[in-house]
Amino acid sequence: MRTELSTETCLKKVSLVDLAGNVFLTIIKFAAGTLANSAALLSDAVHSASDVFSTLVMYVGVKVSTKEPNKKYPYGYGKLESVTAIIMSMILFSAGAGIGISGIQKIMAGNSDNLTTPGVFALIVALLSVAIKEGMFWYIYRFGKSVNSQAMLAEAWHQRTDALASIGSVVGILGARLGFPLLDPLAAIIIAVFILKTALSIFAEAVNKIIDRAIDDELKGQIKQIIISVEGVLAVHSVRGKYTADSIRVDAGFYINSEMTVAEATEIKECVKYKLLEEIPTISYCMINAYPMKNSAANRKAALKKKLD
Ligand SMILES: [Zn+2]
Known part of the structure; x- marks a missing residue:
């Protein structure tokens, strides 16, 4: 609950600073680009305008993705955050492409005389924009890290x-x-290349998270260790896990003595679940079996092996 509250607070602060900064930069860059004849600055202005829009998309996306699960x-709604990131990357990509094309057209049309x-x-x-944008980077980065928001x-x-x-x-x-x-x-074109590169990397990362990538072997081993450390667990049956947005879902099974009652088995299952959720905080959900x-000799053998481990 506390994380959600701080995500909410950070999101509000970040969105407000983001929005105010970009609206200001859009206006001042359009004015200076037009009055002082700079293609580079006009491209930068178009980009800042698209940023105002993408900030609104981000705000809605994060707000929706932190909503509590329901029936x-x-x-x-975790995956919606990745969907938002994909939409943002597409907006950014089209802005970058537009700026690049306009720069190329200017160079092709003009010789040094009529520019x-x-x-x-x-x-x-332009100098003011560098300073403001760098300040905005640090401001948003700090909040993003503290609530681990993609x-x-x-x-x-x-x-x-x-x-x-x-x-x-x-x-x-x-x-x-x-x-x-x-x-x-030429600067306008270089700006466009930077923008396209950012758009592609945001896109790739979001897609990677949305397609349920499996957890790595190291984490799998850690999960096995936690399961086997619970009293009553004889051996691990299976462990499967996948990333969904920023959290991990785990399916795991283990062996218990066949003479145990259902109540005892349930207690061990709850204990395994509790330990997994507590020791690996990125796990958001686990299904435990x-x-x-059956064989009492196998029982003893597994129990002995566990002791030796
Ligand atoms: Zn931008």
């Missing part, structure tokens, strides 16, 4: 990429002012 969705030199106002705004961390790295893109603007504008006007649209070990 209709008994496993909760106008950007004014000093464009340079100041979407929030993706959003933080997005800010860092934006800061790098604005450094591209600075270089382009400065270069153009120093007598190389092609550098401004107990199997009777």
Whole structure:
């Protein structure tokens, strides 16, 4: 419950800062890009505008994915966070593609003579954008880490990429002012490449989480150790686990003495479940089965082996 509360609080703070920062940057970049003739800054402005939209998508996504499980969705809404990340990556990809194409068109259409030199106002705004975006990266990264939210961390790295893109603007504008006007649209294209790369990595990570990747052998071994350490467990029957969004689901079975009563078996099952959930906090759900070990000689052998282990 406490984690959910802090996720909620972090989300509100992060979304507010994100939204305010991007609205401000969109306005000032459009103004400076137009008034001071900078293609790089105008591209950056288009991108900031798409960021305003993606922040709204993130907010809704995280809010919905932290909702409590209910009768209709008994496993909760965790996967919706990955869905949100996929939508965000697509918005980012189209913004990047648009900026890249526009930069290429400018370079193809113009020679150095008809490209106008950007004014000093464009340079100041580009520098301001680098500072604001880097600040936003650290602000969001801190919250994302503390609540371990995939979407929030993706959003933080997005800010860092934006800061790098604005450094591209600075270089382009400065270069153009120093007598190389092609550098401004060239910077716009480099910005686009950064944006496309970020979009693809966010997409890949979200897809990886949504397709139920199996847990690794090390974690499987850890789970086996925990099960076997519970009193009454003779041997491990099977362990299966998969990642679902940011948590792990486990299916496990073990052998118990066949002369045990149902009540005793249930108690051992509950004990295994409790220990797993407590010792590996990323496990959100486990399905536990107990199997009777019939042969009493096998019983003794398994119990002895366990003692020796
Ligand atoms: Zn951005």
